[in-house]
Amino acid sequence: MNKKTLKDIDVEGKRVLVRVDLNVPQDENGAITDDNRITAALPTINYLREHGARTILVSHLGRPKGVTPKYTLAHVAAHLSRLIDQDVPLIPDCIGPEVKSAVDAMTNGDILLLENVRFHPEEEKNDPEFAAQLASLAELYVNDAFGTAHRAHASTEGVAKLIPGVAGFLMEMELDYLGSALDIPKRPFVAILGGAKVKDKIGVIQALLTKVDTLIIGGGMAYTFLKAQGLEIGKSLLDEANLDFCRDVLATAGDKLQLPVDVVITSGNPFDIGEAACETRTVKVNDIPSDWEGADIGPETISKFSAIIANSATVVWNGPMGIFEFSKFAEGTRAVAEALSLSSAITIVGGGDSAAAVQQLGYADKMTHISTGGGASLEFLEGKPLPGVVALQNK
Ligand code: AMP
Numbered sequence: 001m002n003k004k005t006l007k008d009i010d011v012e013g014k015r016v017l018v019r020v021d022l023n024v025p026q027d028e029n030g031a032i033t034d035d036n037r038i039t040a041a042l043p044t045i046n047y048l049r050e051h052g053a054r055t056i057l058v059s060h061l062g063r064p065k066g067v068t069p070k071y072t073l074a075h076v077a078a079h080l081s082r083l084i085d086q087d088v089p090l091i092p093d094c095i096g097p098e099v100k101s102a103v104d105a106m107t108n109g110d111i112l113l114l115e116n117v118r119f120h121p122e123e124e125k126n127d128p129e130f131a132a133q134l135a136s137l138a139e140l141y142v143n144d145a146f147g148t149a150h151r152a153h154a155s156t157e158g159v160a161k162l163i164p165g166v167a168g169f170l171m172e173m174e175l176d177y178l179g180s181a182l183d184i185p186k187r188p189f190v191a192i193l194g195g196a197k198v199k200d201k202i203g204v205i206q207a208l209l210t211k212v213d214t215l216i217i218g219g220g221m222a223y224t225f226l227k228a229q230g231l232e233i234g235k236s237l238l239d240e241a242n243l244d245f246c247r248d249v250l251a252t253a254g255d256k257l258q259l260p261v262d263v264v265i266t267s268g269n270p271f272d273i274g275e276a277a278c279e280t281r282t283v284k285v286n287d288i289p290s291d292w293e294g295a296d297i298g299p300e301t302i303s304k305f306s307a308i309i310a311n312s313a314t315v316v317w318n319g320p321m322g323i324f325e326f327s328k329f330a331e332g333t334r335a336v337a338e339a340l341s342l343s344s345a346i347t348i349v350g351g352g353d354s355a356a357a358v359q360q361l362g363y364a365d366k367m368t369h370i371s372t373g374g375g376a377s378l379e380f381l382e383g384k385p386l387p388g389v390v391a392l393q394n395k
Contacts, residue, residue, distance in 0.1 A: 011053035017138035021145035044168035131158025144168025147373035149388030160391035186313035194219030195319030236294035262298030296322025297332035318350030341366035
């Protein structure tokens with residue numbers, strides 16, 4: 001990586017503004033249901049504490065429209081305090097006089113957390129005045145929020161133009177794993193894409209086809225490719241506007257592109273009619289009835305995909321193989337996760353649904369790397385520059 005990291009700067013006694021991604025899922029009582037993003041930020045937080053920095057953490061939580069108590073970071077502050085066995089006070093705003101005096105009162109090794117930066121709409125607008133107020137709190141900036149690095153927001157990009165910015169350890173690790181998988185992959189290099197829409201993944205399909213030995217496409221996306229092959233797909237997901245794109249890919253990719261050969265179909269969408277009411281069948285892809293819908297990959301496809309994974313040396317996976325939120329349609333996603341866990345390849349799981357699935361299924365410790373950023377990892381794989389990284393100081 002050509003960006004400076006925490007190790008390249010002296011932080012002792014300095015006020016350091018650290019953009020972290022503490023956007024964790026919580027239940028209706030605020031209890032954190034998955035603290036991976038908090039634990040992933042600990043190496044940077046602990047390093048700063050041990051090196052005598054005055055650490056000012058800034059993060060978003062959810063997508064609030066203005067100040068919304070539901071999206072307070074109070075539970076996160078309490079959870080983080082417990083994890084590091086040090087009080088991390090939550091300051092009730094992220095800019096203004098109260099924040100300033102809390103920062104002025106800090107001593108070396110102290111850590112505080114600013115309230116949800118998205119309570120200010122200026123954050124997502126990358127408002128320069130708002131960025132200047134954030135930057136005025138600190139002498140140095142660290143971006144450790146890989147999950148939002150694809151966004152040019154005030155706390156991810158704007159501040160780095162005003163005070164010297166470096167990458168935190170999580171950011172560095174994410175960029176190193178994804179970067180070396182793309183630039184110097186051990187071959188065979190296999191990418192697996194799933195999820196709902198072709199539209200969201202056009203760029204990444206194009207970019208990956210130039211790099212991988214095999215591109216596996218499963219999930220809802222696969223049906224537009226099957227339709228482009230002239231097959232009946234019934235009521236399966238169809239991205240009509242991108243049929244031509246899929247035809248072009250099919251015409252040029254040859255054997256590099258691998259699609260499902262059989263699928264689990266349902267009489268109705270489980271989100272609409274409930275899982276219990278879904279009648280299911282397994283059929284070959286050329287046998288989908290016009291009033292049924294494809295909801296998962298079938299057993300033959302699982303064997304085919306698993307064999308490709310078993311023979312690979314690098315695998316990157318992003319997106320579920322079916323409507324995995326329901327157990328009737330989760331087998332394909334589970335089986336791909338299992339195939340990755342059994343493989344001796346370098347296995348990199350893009351964030352989002354596939355990362356959550358791997359974690360829930362208990363395969364997390366079998367993966368080489370599970371990214372904390374779904375959208376960011378996709379944009380990185382697509383070859384797009386991430387604004388939150390570009391803004392950091394070069395080595
Ligand atoms: P994405 O956000 O594009 O990664 O898509 C994730 C969503 O794709 C999940 O909510 C899945 O339920 C959905 N999905 C995966 N396979 C299918 C399918 N065959 N039909 C409809 N939705 C699907």
